[in-house]
Amino acid sequence: MSEGGRSRSLLSSSSTAPSNTNRPSIHMLVYVGDDSSKGYTESWIKDSRKQHATNDQVCQEISRRENVIDSNQVLVQRLSEQIRCLEENGNSPALIDSKRNEMLFYNTRIQAVEVALLVSGPCPKESLKKHHGPAKDAMMEVETGQYADSNSDFKMVSPKKAAKIQVNVTTSPIKTSNKFSELSNLDVNKLQIPAVNMKMDPSYNLMLQGINRLYPETENKLIKGFTSIKTNTPENRKGIIDLLKKNGKEFILSESNEDRPLKIVIKYLPIDQDKEELKNILEGKGFKILRISQLKNYWLKTPYPYFLVDVIKTQNHQNIYNIKTINHLKVKVETYRKKNRATICFKCSGFHHSAENCECHPKCIKCAGRHETRECDIKTKIENPICINCNGEGHLASWRGCPKFPKINISYPKSTYAQKLKINLTPQTPPTKPGKITDPLLKR
Numbered sequence: 121m122s123e124g125g126r127s128r129s130l131l132s133s134s135s136t137a138p139s140n141t142n143r144p145s146i147h148m149l150v151y152v153g154d155d156s157s158k159g160y161t162e163s164w165i166k167d168s169r170k171q172h173a174t175n176d177q178v179c180q181e182i183s184r185r186e187n188v189i190d191s192n193q194v195l196v197q198r199l200s201e202q203i204r205c206l207e208e209n210g211n212s213p214a215l216i217d218s219k220r221n222e223m224l225f226y227n228t229r230i231q232a233v234e235v236a237l238l239v240s241g242p243c244p245k246e247s248l249k250k251h252h253g254p255a256k257d258a259m260m261e262v263e264t265g266q267y268a269d270s271n272s273d274f275k276m277v278s279p280k281k282a283a284k285i286q287v288n289v290t291t292s293p294i295k296t297s298n299k300f301s302e303l304s305n306l307d308v309n310k311l312q313i314p315a316v317n318m319k320m321d322p323s324y325n326l327m328l329q330g331i332n333r334l335y336p337e338t339e340n341k342l343i344k345g346f347t348s349i350k351t352n353t354p355e356n357r358k359g360i361i362d363l364l365k366k367n368g369k370e371f372i373l374s375e376s377n378e379d380r381p382l383k384i385v386i387k388y389l390p391i392d393q394d395k396e397e398l399k400n401i402l403e404g405k406g407f408k409i410l411r412i413s414q415l416k417n418y419w420l421k422t423p424y425p426y427f428l429v430d431v432i433k434t435q436n437h438q439n440i441y442n443i444k445t446i447n448h449l450k451v452k453v454e455t456y457r458k459k460n461r462a463t464i465c466f467k468c469s470g471f472h473h474s475a476e477n478c479e480c481h482p483k484c485i486k487c488a489g490r491h492e493t494r495e496c497d498i499k500t501k502i503e504n505p506i507c508i509n510c511n512g513e514g515h516l517a518s519w520r521g522c523p524k525f526p527k528i529n530i531s532y533p534k535s536t537y538a539q540k541l542k543i544n545l546t547p548q549t550p551p552t553k554p555g556k557i558t559d560p561l562l563k564r
Contacts, residue, residue, distance in 0.1 A: 175244040182243050185233050192226045192233075199223040312376050313353065316360055317346040319370040319480060327369060331360055344472070346372065370480040372473045381410050381430040382437055383456035389446065391425050398427060401447070407440055408432040428456060462526040464518055467492055469508060471526050483508065485517050 203219050318324065324347060328340055331349065338360070339350045351357050364371050389398070395412045402409050410430040416423050431437050441453050467475035469485045475492075482492045488508045489496065502516075509517045509524035519525065535543075 178240070179243050179245050182237065182240065185237050185240075188233050189230055192230045196223055196226050196230070199226070311354075312378075313351055313357055314374040314376045314379070315348045315350045316357060316364070317343070317348050317372045317374060318364060319372075320345050320347060321369070327364075327367060331363065334363070335360060348374075365479070370468075372470075372479065373477040375477060378433060381432055382440075383458075384429050384431060384440060385415070385454050385456050386427045386429060386443075386446070387425065387452040387454065389425055389427060389449065389451060391423050393425075393427065395427070398429075398446070402429065402431075402440070405440075405443070406436060408434055408437075460528055461520070462528060466494065469493065469517055 199219050199222060203216055203223070206216050206219070318327065320342075328347065328349075331338055335351055335356045337352050338356070341348045341350075349360060351360060361371075361373070386398075393414075395414065399409045399412050408431065410432055412430075413428045414423050415426040415428055429440075431440055443451065443453050445451060462471045463474065464471055464485075465473055465475050465478050465480075467478045467482050468480040469483050470478070470480065482490060484491055484496045485493045485508060486496050486498050486502060486505065488506075504513055505516050506513055507515055507517050507519070507522055507524070510522055512522070515522055517524070
């Protein structure tokens with residue numbers, strides 16, 4: 121008998137007790153023939169290992185098994201991609217089957233390690249968060265919005281309430297163009313030069329040629345029987361005006377928005393209010409007044425307690441709307457609402473401009489003479505007047521029923537579908553005739 125066949129009890133007692141020729145054979149027989157003692161020894165070794173394993177060793181073993189699972193899962197994903205590519209490319213079935221068998225081997229290893237993790241139990245280190253996930257009850261409370269620890273800074277959010285994953289949008293390599301990009305380069309404060317409107321005549325082309333030679337940057341456009349001449353500087357505009365006057369041409373000057381006065385109406389003043397006194401009061405408040413006129417009834421020619429005031433545009437001209445009292449009387453300042461109809465010039469009797477900007481020859485609306493209407497010798501009513509525009513009898517050129525009088529299209533706002541439907545659905549009860557009995561009880 122060799123010493124290698126001895127049991128752990130014999131090895132532990134051989135150092136103290138004397139050797140005996142009979143006792144070793146008995147122990148060897150027991151060791152070889154008794155299977156229960158062999159199983160007991162193996163179980164004792166396993167139990168002793170479990171009892172003497174420290175918490176750090178258990179934690180390291182759990183980490184090792186988790187790493188094995190992660191590495192095998194990566195291999196399984198790679199094999200799955202390879203199998204998909206092989207199937208798409210139509211490779212040999214034998215190669216595909218070998219890849220599948222290899223993937224099955226890794227899946228079997230993953231399952232075995234997972235079973236070992238379940239058998240080993242949880243990690244003894246409770247402070248280690250990566251080995252201690254949230255309990256099932258806690259996960260259910262998180263999904264329903266009920267948190268166990270209300271004082272915690274971090275709280276789990278349900279997937280229904282969580283923010284969506286932002287997709288990174290790649291910049292398109294195609295360059296796009298914006299057709300409105302030129303508007304950003306416009307100069308808002310650029311000075312607008314008003315146009316000069318020359319009346320058309322047989323020699324208009326020669327006049328335009330002369331203007332183009334002196335001022336080549338001009339732009340000409342035909343508008344309602346007039347040639348609109350636009351230039352780029354006020355000096356060129358003044359030179360064109362002098363040139364037209366020198367050649368005896370008829371023209372009309374356009375006004376810029378800055379040159380046009382602000383028209384306002386002051387209400388609820390006395391009807392006999394002195395206009396000069398009102399002008400002095402407004403100028404004393406820091407406004408520049410061009411003119412003041414009192415509005416009248418068109419048919420009765422009776423004055424209204426309303427005064428039309430033309431205010432020259434300055435830095436504070438908008439403050440005129442803040443005036444509340446004049447001469448200790450409460451007043452109301454409103455913007456002048458001009459009637460939507462064509463205006464007539466008091467100098468040349470033309471339309472769409474005023475006598476202030478007119479450089480045409482004067483023409484009387486009564487007798488068609490070469491003078492202004494206010495300077496005409498006819499002061500009485502003409503029985504059978506003749507129109508200077510259409511040569512018709514019985515009306516003047518200022519009559520809005522004249523065929524040559526400009527017609528302005530007034531666009532009214534269209535009613536919406538809901539408004540039309542409301543009108544159609546409104547029940548209309550027919551009016552009852554006076555004296556007719558409508559009570560059915562009285563018909564008997």
